[in-house]
Amino acid sequence: MIESKMNRRGFFSTLAKITGVAVVAPAALSAVFSSTAEAQKKRGGAPAAGGAAAGGMPMVDPNDSVAKAVKYVEDFKKAPEAKGNDCMGCGFYAKKEVRNGKEVGTCTIFAGKLVYGQGWCASWNKKA
Numbered sequence: 146m147i148e149s150k151m152n153r154r155g156f157f158s159t160l161a162k163i164t165g166v167a168v169v170a171p172a173a174l175s176a177v178f179s180s181t182a183e184a185q186k187k188r189g190g191a192p193a194a195g196g197a198a199a200g201g202m203p204m205v206d207p208n209d210s211v212a213k214a215v216k217y218v219e220d221f222k223k224a225p226e227a228k229g230n231d232c233m234g235c236g237f238y239a240k241k242e243v244r245n246g247k248e249v250g251t252c253t254i255f256a257g258k259l260v261y262g263q264g265w266c267a268s269w270n271k272k273a
């Protein structure tokens with residue numbers, strides 16, 4: 146007789162073998178998301194997971210691939226290439242709000258995220 150019932154561990158084990166994908170426990174996922182949210186909070190933004198609902202648009206992470214590609218920095222003074230220019234003087238920038246005492250706004254390059262008004266990147270384009 147074929148065993149028709151499979152316990153939970155057996156089910157996930159079989160699923161992993163068939164799909165080749167490890168099944169991650171919800172507790173492990175929770176730890177990953179909470180550490181990401183904590184890192185985002187330190188940058189003055191809303192949590193990455195569900196950030197829009199929890200408190201507005203998230204800040205651009207200077208370590209994400211697009212930010213690195215355009216050499217985005219949160220403080221133009223840390224980028225000698227900026228030559229005194231910042232996001233507030235860039236044509237791609239639009240003021241949104243003040244967050245943690247600093248002006249932040251949208252940038253055409255980073256859809257759905259905010260940059261610091263005093264930030265800068267290599268795509269800086271003088272505001273008309």
Ligand code: SF4
Binds near residue numbers: 233237251254
């Ligand atoms: S494109 Fe302009 S507003 Fe956007 S990050 Fe670069 S300098 Fe700042």
